[in-house]
Amino acid sequence: MKYTIALIGNQNSGKTTLFNQLTGSNQHVGNFPGVTVEKMSGIVRRKSELEIVDLPGIYSLSPYSTEEMVTLDFILKEKVDGIINIADATNLERNLYLTLQVLELGIPAVLALNMMDEVISCGNSIDVRKLEAELGIPVVPVVASRNRGIDDLVDQVALVVSSNIKPEKYDFCTGEVHRAIHAVAHVIEDKARASDLPVRFIASKLVEGDDRFIKEMSLTPAEIDIIGHLTEEMESELGKDRESALADMRYEYIEKLSADAVSRSCSVVQQSFSSRLDKWLTHKYLAIPIFVFAMVAIFYLTFGLFGSWLSDSFAGIIEYLIMVTGDFLDSVQINIAIRSLVVEGILSG
Ligand SMILES: Nc1nc2c(ncn2[C@@H]2O[C@H](COP(=O)(O)OP(=O)(O)O)[C@@H](O)[C@H]2O)c(=O)[nH]1
Ligand SMILES: [Mg+2]
Structure with missing residues (x-):
């Protein structure tokens, strides 16, 4: 049995480094159909039944960029058997945003916590077991650049794909967002299954405003209407738009999770300063006043x-x-007309 594993993660999370450690020289370069995005694939050294595809670096599975669309299309259309989600552990909060979306896909997945050397040398620690319990997938600390933890990662991946162990959790929302996603999931359930699409993931997408899969599921105008209505209700209850509602929900969950699982004795001051600054500079209401004030x-x-x-x-x-010039000209007893020309004419003028 052969398994296709998608390797996905944020840019600079160490994806290529990990890919090289996993596959050695067994690599193959190609392109995704129709786009100039490079597709690298390779066979895992110790386990030749695992083929890894290194997908473009992305921050979410929303259709904001070609890379994000290519990645999602690949995962859904090629029916990958498993996902290695690599996260930069020094920047866990930002990286987990993608993880929460990955879990909704319902595909066997393992989280590789990379850059653990930096976390440790900084004096911080991450409670891997707690993360694992909260996220409901295996979490393996690795140092891709030094080939540490890679064997353990490969074992976990082989286990989840061969036994088809799906993520235990995918429901991280509460309140209005929760209500909207569940109601939409109920509406689309049969048709999403018929099109072999992950129900929960597509329901979140529809609530978020990503309509890409409507056609594939052949939803009726009445069903589309109901979804629109459910989403508008959520927006008006929360007083924010659908995209913010989902993003805020995910970040709230992540903040709580990292407060529980990450202990920081050293803070990455520069990062938190710039991200705090970012938060204000891109604030929905304050951004323009701040800009005007700065100008x-x-x-x-x-x-x-x-x-x-x-x-x-x-x-x-x-x-x-x-x-000085006047004094100088006086001292050399120059013609009064020339002195006046230089001092009152040229200099004063
Ligand atoms: N300290 C440390 N650096 C790493 C680790 N893994 C990768 N890197 C470095 O992080 C940078 C980005 O890695 P790369 O694999 O190109 O990331 P990609 O953009 O996700 O493909 C490179 O300079 C790597 O050498 C790690 O575990 N620890
Ligand atoms: Mg890379």
Whole structure:
């Protein structure tokens, strides 16, 4: 039996490094059909029944970029048997966003926590067992660049795919989002199954506003109407749009999870500062006032404070020049007309 495993993760999470460790030189380069996105595949060294496909680096399974669409199409159309989701453990919160979407796919998956060397050398620690219990899939700490944890990862992957062990959990939402997703799942259930699409994942997509799969499932106008209505209800109850509702729900869950499972004695100050800054600069209501304030401040500094300092210092220099030149011309007893021309004409002018 041969199994196809998709390797997915954020950019710079160490995907290519891990891919190389897993496959050695057994690699094959190709393209995804119709796009110029490179597709690397290779056979796992110790387990030749596992074929790994290194997919493009992505941050979510939403259709925001070609890479994200290519990845999702590949996973759904090629019917991959399993997923290795690699996460940069030094940046766990951002990386887990993709993980929550992966779990909804209902495909056997393993989370590879990469860059554990950096987490440890920084003095932090991650409770892997807690993560595993909360996420409902095997979590394996690895250091891809030093070939650590790779054998364990391969064993876990072989186990989940050969026994078809699907993620135990996929429901991370509460309240209005929960209600909307479940109601939509109920509406589409039969047709999604008939089209061999993961019900829960597609329900979240529809609530999020991603309509890509409507055609494939041949939903009726009445069904589409119901979905629209359920989503609008959720938006008005929560007072935010559908995309924010889902993103906020995922981040809330992740924040709680990482507060439980990650202990930080060293904080990556720069990262948290820039992400905090980002949060304000891209805030829904505050972004524009902050932008206007920044522009006014720059304008004031240039033409106000700094400008007046510049013109004051310039005037001071000229006055000094007039005085020095006048004294000099007096001392050499130059013609009064020339002195007047230089001092009152040229310099003062
Ligand atoms: N410290 C450390 N660095 C790693 C590890 N894995 C990968 N890297 C480095 O992280 C960077 C990005 O890795 P790469 O495999 O190109 O990431 P990709 O964008 O996900 O394919 C490279 O400089 C790697 O050498 C790891 O476990 N620990
Ligand atoms: Mg890469």
